[in-house]
Amino acid sequence: MKLHKADHVRGEITVPGDKSISHRSVMFGSIAKGTTEIHNFLESADCLSTIGCFRRMGIDIENKNGVVTVQGKGMHGLAAPAETLDCGNSGTTTRLISGILAPQNFDVTLTGDESIQKRPMKRIIEPLSMMGADIKSVRGNDCAPLRICGKPLAGIHYTSKVASAQVKSSILLAGLYADGLTSITEPQVSRNHTELMLKFFGAELESKGTTVTIWPATELFGNRIDVPGDISSSVYFVAAGLILPNSEVLIKNVGINPTRAGLIKVCEAMGADLPLLNEDHENAEPTADLLVRTSSLRGCVIEGDIIPTLIDELPTIAMMACFAEGTTVIRDAAELKVKESNRIAIMVENLRAMGADVEETEDGMIIHGGKPLHGAVIDSHKDHRIAMTFAVAALAADGETEIIDADCVDISYPAFYEELEKLTK
Ligand SMILES: O=C(O)C1=C[C@@H](OP(=O)(O)O)[C@@H](O)[C@H](O)C1
Ligand SMILES: C=C(OP(=O)(O)O)C(=O)O
DSSP states (O other): OEEOOOSOOEEEEEOOBOHHHHHHHHHHHHTSEEEEEEETOOOSHHHHHHHHHHHHTTOEEEEETTEEEEEEEOTTOOOOOSSOEEOTTOHHHHHHHHHHHTTSSSEEEEEOOTTGGGSOOHHHHHHHHHTTOEEEETTSSSSSSEEEEOOOOBOOEEEOSSOOHHHHHHHHHHHHHSBSOEEEEOSSOOOOHHHHHHHHTTOOEEEETTEEEEOOOSOOBOOEEEOOBOHHHHHHHHHHHHHSTTOEEEEEEEEOOTTTTHHHHHHHHTTOBOOEEEEEEETTEEEEEEEEEOOOOBOOEEOGGGGGGSGGGHHHHHHHHTTSBSEEEEOSOGGGGGSSSOHHHHHHHHHHHTTOEEEEETTEEEEEOOOOOBOOEEEOTTOHHHHHHHHHHHHTSBSOEEEETGGGGGGTOTTHHHHHHHHTO
């Protein structure tokens, strides 16, 4: 993929459905009783991996004209899959499904692509084992493939070292099936889509500060889900609108759940012109339209509790910071190292290739803004968020930028390049 400088981005865009919510609607719909109809489901490779896994366990899932219909079979209705379940590139699929599979009365092996086989799974193996699960890393390296032999589970209280919605969700899902209460305390609050949707499906949960408690359930009930636009897919248009001259983009119907919307706070702190319009709700999830206009940005410090609320947006924010006056410091973000790629190292390598003044730190980056960027060859390392971030950087850089393995955007946003190009016309 080759990209060149653009004069502006202008127009209106509706980003695809939220990836986290799309995954959860299929998973929870599968173990609920009755039909779950999902509108604005994200048809990307990651969410299709989740559909594939549940189809292999006997769930009838239809995907027609943007509406996914899941015929749930109840909490004990999954069937043993004939083959290994393939979670593709998706950490969310691998970790959440493990919490559902650990208490079933059958055995299963889970795996995924090269990247998924390197991502840490000890973070779910440890708490699920404490609940009585029989879950093992097949190669003994705490990564997938995972072998899970279904067992009855008991509730625990778990204190997690990482703020991770995937870890929290895995434990809560196992807790639905456990004997007694299950609770988890995180160092900071991570995205709460699981809590909101499980309640919507009839489960009993309580959130107090950084602790969530779940009661065992006998049945969940399918429902209609309207998936809001993904704020993590909107960040590319937010960044393009802010850093390119003469730009104005209206991004419609974006999920702004406070546990996800740190991007908006950081943009404000950087001096962005980014009003929220038409605030509304889809199910229990707050939404708004984002109006983005060219802005003079200034550097800021991004650290602490806000980090989990913008973890997937940090690569793009780091790129944006190259166009701000002054220094931006990102810390407490070591989790970036264990995503689809090491997003700290890869961002620093690629931003430097474009002429940026960036330093890598233990748990983040220091970006000295204001140096103009030039085109370069960018290795995405098959990480969708890296590819999309540099497609935007390319529009603001002199000369030509080439992105290697650019088609990895299919993981979360298959139509990304076409949509971005339309806004440059
Ligand atoms: O629960 C989820 O849907 C997600 C949680 C986050 O991961 P962690 O739980 O590992 O922080 C995020 O990075 C990922 O894109 C999606
Ligand atoms: C980290 C991500 O997803 P996952 O963990 O589900 O692979 C992402 O989409 O940026």
